[in-house]
Amino acid sequence: MIGAGMGALAAAARLATAGHRVTVYERAATYGGGVGRYERDGFAFDTGPGLLHLPAVYRDLFIKTSRGGKGTLESVVEVRQTDPSSAHVLPDGTRFALPDASRAGVVAALDAALGAGAGQRWGEVMNRARHVWEVTRRPLLEETLAADPTPLGRDPYPAARRGLFRRAVPSLAALAARELGHPGLVALMSGYALQYGLDPATAPASAVVLPYMEQTFGTRYVAGGMRALAGAVYDRCVARGVAFRFGAEVTRVVERDGRAAGVELADGEVAEADVVVDGRPGTPLPGDLARFTVLLALRGARPSGTAHRTVVHGSGTPDEEAPTVTVLRPDDPALRPDDRHESAVLTVTVRPQGPVDWTAPGYAEAFADRVTRAVGAAIPDLADRLLWREVRTPADVAAATGAPGGAVPAPVLAGADGAFLRTANRGGTPGLYLVGGSAHPGGGPAHAGMSAAIVADLIAGGPGGSR
Incomplete structure (x- = not known):
């Protein structure tokens, strides 16, 4: 196994x-890959994902790797519902919160915040997103990539009818403008895309499946942070x-008689193997974006009623001038020195290292200042409470994880002629398999x-299904 990512x-x-x-074999000094942690002065922060979606995936993992049915996910970590699922601050100052796993509750919240009919428009798009989920769930999530993925290049989103015909929607941004209309709803849809590392202007319309999954199956937080989940999988x-x-x-996969036969390490050691599973970050897709993160150590207790996740909406694009910022403020004693302090994580989806030089003198700190000012809408007393901050750029992510440019792969999506599909789980050489974010799904x-x-099933001789 190459790499120790999730x-x-x-x-x-x-x-x-x-x-x-x-x-x-892992190049770094620890496990987890992008699911990292930063600790200082009694504060602790997730430096990668902070929330868990589709928790059934890890429930299945722990059940399938338990002894006698013991050792389930909930027996090794505490998994909490986040309700509200998210709070939102729009560019015009409008504020609202969306309940977790309640489609009807979301509709009511949007009507109350944005006016009668806003919830219905959002709900109609989510109903069409359900179709996307139903037709892509198995081929995109539960099965290995088909030998001929051409059908997945067609966008399954059933656009709203205009007149006598349905017109194809070229992108998520175009869908939002055409079918949602209200600038608040457009900002909400763009915010979901950005949180998953997608540019709404280039993401296919099928990306509506991402908010659909959250609002249907809910959002969860692992006590101790996502690093605690990585630790639990490592312990298993x-x-x-x-x-x-x-x-x-690992510097290369060793081949013998036309198949993978082991790995060679940087010091020249060769370790033989019957099968090689490669979990290293691969070449990014053209649309892959990165994340800029600001970790905040705050004096003062976390205010009662604070949402776990607040999205402060900016331009709705990976724009460094008017960023959309996701603010995570978990109510978790494990992440703060005591109840007189609070930790918070600010995350912005940005261009990776390369298109932007995040190492240019003063550039990252200036952007961090902009991000910190933007979240004043969510943490109004931030200037008085701030003890210190830590900034992590895409260049830092690249150094820590080996991901080229610090790019963070997004989930696979149908449409766009297959531009958002990942490499198949079978490598190009017999006996080589690919796993992790750079591979399907x-x-x-x-x-x-x-x-x-999927990979475990392939190695077991199965068809490659997450059974």
Whole structure:
């Protein structure tokens, strides 16, 4: 196994439970990949994803790797519902909160905030998003990528009828403008895309499935942060006999007789294997974006009633002048020195290192200032409460994880002639398999967990389904 990101960890646990002898080689000093943690002065922060979507993926992992049905997800970590799912501050100052896993509640909240009919328009789009979910769930999430993925290049979003005909919608931004109309609803849809690392202007209309999944299946927080989930999966690997070698960079996959036969490390050591699973970050897709993160250590208790997640909407694009900022403020004693302090994480979806030089003198700090000013709408007393901040740029992510440019892969999507599909889970060489965010079905902890189930099934001789 190459790499110890979430997909590789989940695959290692499944394979070891099935009786395989598994060794994981990781270039970094720890596990988790992009699911990292920063600690200082009693504060702790998730430096990657902060929320868990589709928690059933990890419930399945822990059930399938347990002994005698014991050791479920909830027995090793505390999984909490986040309700409201999110609060929102629009550019015009309008504020509202959306309940978790309640389509009717979302409709009512939008009507109250944006005017009668706004909720209905949003609900109609979510009804069409349900169709996208139903027709793409198996081929995009539960099965390995088809040998001929051409059908997935067609966007399954059933656009609203205009006159006698339905007209294809070229992008998520075009869908929002055409079918939602209200600038607040357009900002809401754009915000969902950005949180998943997508530019609404280029993402296909099928990206409506992302808010549909959240509003249908809910959003969860793992007590102790997402790093606690990574730790639980790592512990399950160790319990099933997986061996780990940290600080061991793999430089190439060794081939013999036309198939993968092991790996070569940077020091020249060759480790033989019957099967190689590669979980390293791959070449980004043209549309892959990155994340800029500001970690805030705050004096003063977290105010009662504070939403776990607040989105301060800007331009609705990966725009460094008017950023859309996601603010995570978990009510978690494990992430603060005491109840007289609070930790918060600000995240902005941006261009990766390369198109933007995040290492240019003063550039990152100036952008962090802009981000911090923007969230004054969510934390109005921020200037008085701030003890210190830590800034993490795409260049920092690239150095820590090996991801080119610090790009963060988004989940796979149908449409756009296949531009948002990832590499298939079978590598180009027999005996080589690909797992994690750079492989099908794409980025995010839930999708990485699904890629692990697919790869484990392929190695077991199955068709490659997350069963």
